[in-house]
Amino acid sequence: MTVKLVYFAWVRERIGKPEEEVDLPSGIATVADLVRWLKTRGEEYEYAFENEGVVRAAINHTHVKPDAAIGTAREIAFFPPMTGG
Amino acid sequence: MTVKLVYFAWVRERIGKPEEEVDLPSGIATVADLVRWLKTRGEEYEYAFENEGVVRAAINHTHVKPDAAIGTAREIAFFPPMTGG
Amino acid sequence: MTPTIHVQAEDFDVAAEIAALSRGRRDIGAVTTFTGLCRDEGGRLAALELEHYAGMAEAELARVAGEAAARWPLQGATVIHRFGKIRPGENIVLVVTASAHRRAAFEAAEFLMDYLKTRAPFWKREHLLDGSTGTWVEAKDTDDAAAERWSGTPSA
Amino acid sequence: MTPTIHVQAEDFDVAAEIAALSRGRRDIGAVTTFTGLCRDEGGRLAALELEHYAGMAEAELARVAGEAAARWPLQGATVIHRFGKIRPGENIVLVVTASAHRRAAFEAAEFLMDYLKTRAPFWKREHLLDGSTGTWVEAKDTDDAAAERWSGTPSA
Numbered sequence: 001m002t003v004k005l006v007y008f009a010w011v012r013e014r015i016g017k018p019e020e021e022v023d024l025p026s027g028i029a030t031v032a033d034l035v036r037w038l039k040t041r042g043e044e045y046e047y048a049f050e051n052e053g054v055v056r057a058a059i060n061h062t063h064v065k066p067d068a069a070i071g072t073a074r075e076i077a078f079f080p081p082m083t084g085g
Numbered sequence: 086m087t088v089k090l091v092y093f094a095w096v097r098e099r100i101g102k103p104e105e106e107v108d109l110p111s112g113i114a115t116v117a118d119l120v121r122w123l124k125t126r127g128e129e130y131e132y133a134f135e136n137e138g139v140v141r142a143a144i145n146h147t148h149v150k151p152d153a154a155i156g157t158a159r160e161i162a163f164f165p166p167m168t169g170g
Numbered sequence: 171m172t173p174t175i176h177v178q179a180e181d182f183d184v185a186a187e188i189a190a191l192s193r194g195r196r197d198i199g200a201v202t203t204f205t206g207l208c209r210d211e212g213g214r215l216a217a218l219e220l221e222h223y224a225g226m227a228e229a230e231l232a233r234v235a236g237e238a239a240a241r242w243p244l245q246g247a248t249v250i251h252r253f254g255k256i257r258p259g260e261n262i263v264l265v266v267t268a269s270a271h272r273r274a275a276f277e278a279a280e281f282l283m284d285y286l287k288t289r290a291p292f293w294k295r296e297h298l299l300d301g302s303t304g305t306w307v308e309a310k311d312t313d314d315a316a317a318e319r320w321s322g323t324p325s326a
Numbered sequence: 327m328t329p330t331i332h333v334q335a336e337d338f339d340v341a342a343e344i345a346a347l348s349r350g351r352r353d354i355g356a357v358t359t360f361t362g363l364c365r366d367e368g369g370r371l372a373a374l375e376l377e378h379y380a381g382m383a384e385a386e387l388a389r390v391a392g393e394a395a396a397r398w399p400l401q402g403a404t405v406i407h408r409f410g411k412i413r414p415g416e417n418i419v420l421v422v423t424a425s426a427h428r429r430a431a432f433e434a435a436e437f438l439m440d441y442l443k444t445r446a447p448f449w450k451r452e453h454l455l456d457g458s459t460g461t462w463v464e465a466k467d468t469d470d471a472a473a474e475r476w477s478g479t480p481s482a
Contacts, residue, residue, distance in 0.1 A: 006379070008377060008379055008447065008449060009377055009449035009451070009462050010462050058379070058382055058447070061379075061381055061382035061385045061386070062382075062385070063386075063445065077379060077382065077447075079379065079447060079449065080449060080462065080465070081444075081464075081465035082443070082444060082445065082446060082447055082448060082449065082465065083443075083448065083449050083450045083462070083463045083464070083465050084376070084378070084407060084419070084442060084443065084446045084447070084448025084449070084450070085362055085407075085418070085419050085439060085442050085443035085446070085448070085469075091223070093221060093223055093291065093293060094221055094293035094295070094306055095306050143223070143226055143291070146223075146225055146226035146229045146230070147226075147229070148230075148289065162223060162226065162291075164223065164291060164293065165293060165306065165309070166288075166308075166309035167287070167288060167289065167290060167291055167292060167293065167309065168287075168292065168293050168294045168306070168307045168308070168309050169220065169222070169251060169262075169263070169286060169287065169290045169291070169292025169293070169294070170206055170251075170262070170263050170283060170286050170287035170290070170292070170313075183341065184340060184341050184344060184359070185339065185340050185341035188340060188361065192363070192415070194415070195415060196365065196366035196369075196414035196415045197365055197366065197368075198363055198365065198415075199362065199363055199364075199365045200360065200361070200362060200363070201359075201360070201361040201363065202358065202359065202360050202361075202435075203340070203357075203358065203359045204356065204357070204358050204428065204431070204432070205344070205356070205357040205358075206355065206356060206428065207348070207354055207355055207356070207357065208355075209352065209353055209354065209355045209426060210352035210353065212353075213352075258352035259348070259350070259351060259352045259354075270365060272360065272362065272436075272439055273472070275360070276360070276432070276435070276436050276439075279358075279432070280428075280432050283428055283432075316429070
């Protein structure tokens with residue numbers, strides 16, 4: 001399955017790109033699974049996700065927890081805790 | 086001692102005038118004393134002050150309680166609970 | 171910080187009052203405004219008539235604003251209260267507070283409204299749509315309770 | 327009541343947004359506004375740069391405003407959040423709420439600010455006066471605590 005990943009703020013800077021399309025290998029069911037797999041793809045991903053539980057995720061523009069099922073997600077976002085307002 | 090009394094809202098309407106100068110007889114030390122004396126001056130005053138504790142008072146533009154000393158007050162105001170804002 | 175207090179028959183301009191507090195400043199992080207308007211009470215009301223005690227109204231609003239400034243770290247505070255005949259949809263009262271942080275600006279504005287409701291010498295009378303003059307508006311116990319909330323220590 | 331949501335680079339006009347909510351209405355008794363501005367942090371800051379997640383930002387602000395409308399009897403709600411480079415003294419965010427009564431207008435505005443701080447996908451980075459690009463602003467525990475306050479039943 002192909003999914004669009006988008007990154008923001010220091011997650012984007014650490015990974016070095018704002019977005020990418022990835023082909024997910026089988027066995028990746030949740031957001032936490034996806035993060036584990038991304039961390040095997042290079043040290044930029046290891047750096048971005050180095051502190052478990054800090055980076056937030058959204059599926060199709062909605063906040064989700066790490067145990068959220070990816071299902072048929074079109075777009076998954078990773079970003080730091082928000083600092084708007 | 087001469088003091089200016091001013092009345093507002095339905096206190097003014099019941100007494101029938103917005104203000105008056107009065108010569109206070111001796112023995113009137115507090116706002117409560119003043120109200121008791123005013124009620125002897127006619128039924129319009131009795132009507133205005135019929136419910137003890139409803140009408141509020143101010144001395145020289147500052148809220149006071151019934152036991153406040155009149156002292157050398159220049160202006161004493163009587164009015165209903167406030168409904169601004 | 172000296173609060174700005176106006177008691178006036180004329181309408182006010184919220185944007186102008188915000189600008190007067192914040193113009194040229196770079197240390198304000200939060201501005202809260204509250205505007206109280208005249209409602210038509212389901213079509214019953216033609217206007218509210220606001221009587222006030224000139225002199226004491228200004229003094230009491232200044233005291234209330236001074237108390238807010240003592241409780242919260244404010245960089246500005248404005249209170250404007252109108253008097254005279256005010257029609258549904260028109261403004262009655264404006265409170266503006268400015269602070270570095272939002273909690274102080276919000277709490278001070280709410281405090282100002284709660285306090286001025288029970289302490290500023292203004293009285294409302296209703297004018298009804300059928301042409302008659304209605305009764306004086308009665309003070310609400312809920313307003314006393316709202317003011318009472320602030321008698322403890324401020325939470326921020 | 328459909329909330330008005332804007333995510334934009336341009337500045338906003340508080341008076342125009344109040345007018346848009348209240349124009350022609352005679353049933354609104356209370357309008358609260360909150361404006362968040364960029365501070366210079368004691369002269370250290372040249373600007374804040376606001377990055378946002380286009381699409382999700384609008385969606386999340388609409389969700390937060392919808393939640394406010396479900397909790398309080400609002401007659402109008404507007405949320406405007408800017409992105410891009412914002413200098414000290416300039417506006418960042420605007421919340422406007424309108425209701426028949428002041429408690430609902432105040433509480434809903436404060437709720438909107440507390441919630442959007444922790445849920446709307448915006449991130450601030452500092453640009454310093456010495457020309458360097460500073461760090462990303464860190465999220466505050468106090469903001470999480472502020473949002474957490476609202477997890478019970480609303481008090482009005």
